[in-house]
Amino acid sequence: MARIAIDMDNVMADLTQHLLNVYEKEYSEVVDPESLNNIPEGSAFPEGVALKILSAPGFFRNIPVMAGSQEVVKALCEKHEVFVVSAAMEFPLSLAEKLAWLNEHFPFISWRNIVFCGSKTIVEADYMIDDHDKNLSSFKGTPLLFTAPHNLPLTEYKRVNNWEEVAEYFAVSNVETV
Template identity: 35%
Template structure:
């Protein structure tokens, strides 16, 4: 009988270990993942639209607090939020570097939900974005929700500092200029590869048990 190459055997063993680890864990850990500026590139496109429409040169680095109206021109003000209610706006956003591959990795080991504060006008567009960029996430795991602390999760990956105020799980903060005041209160990740490193460490600890 022809022997299987070692690398094929190793890959098969790895898949079996992943399935066993996930299926045998009696209480699978739940990860909630924010969508806007965490998975997609809302921050870049939003500012690009504003700068074009109002003749400004505002950058993400300029915004050191959450309320964007503090930084836009007075004639824009709260109209800045009209972009976020515009049909089709969210559907056409890009994805953050390495986000898709890391989300696929997390999906192998955890129960992963997309948890996003959404105006009713754009819920369908956000789901269309998830279908396009993260096709392994089914609609049962897409949750439009403003008060994220009310959704029971073990981990929350988010850029919005206010989303951690009443969250009882472990917060994974995506590094942004407007959340620097939280300093080291939560695990801070600079990018999606950093997120993967954090969870890989947790998985190794579990597998040693």
């Protein structure tokens, strides 16, 4: 049994898609998803807009679930010790929203296995699935880079492009996702 630390935003929760949806709805403008590739998160939007959208009440509560994440995380929980580790402190409103979101979409994850932090340097686990270099670079276990538009240039990590690949990596069943 291994301990696996799993990030929320852009890994369990499709933050990028939600940001595009909210922007389109509130600003009546469409951002081409391709324009997000290879540049820092949020920088495809007018200055300050992504931060403003992320800081608004309800944003984190309403993010769609990443395709395949529920089934594969559930399968991982049956074989391994899974911790959800989210850098939530930067957005204080997100704390309660993220907890409610997890309770709704991942009810099989105990509150004992949820961590909201700022820096993830304090987390000790065997594996970390995350979309950010800043979280993976100081991790002492095995880092797995979950593909997101902003991290396409990174080449120094084992990459997982979706939850099917996570299931394959850990050799757990994901029959429900295919």
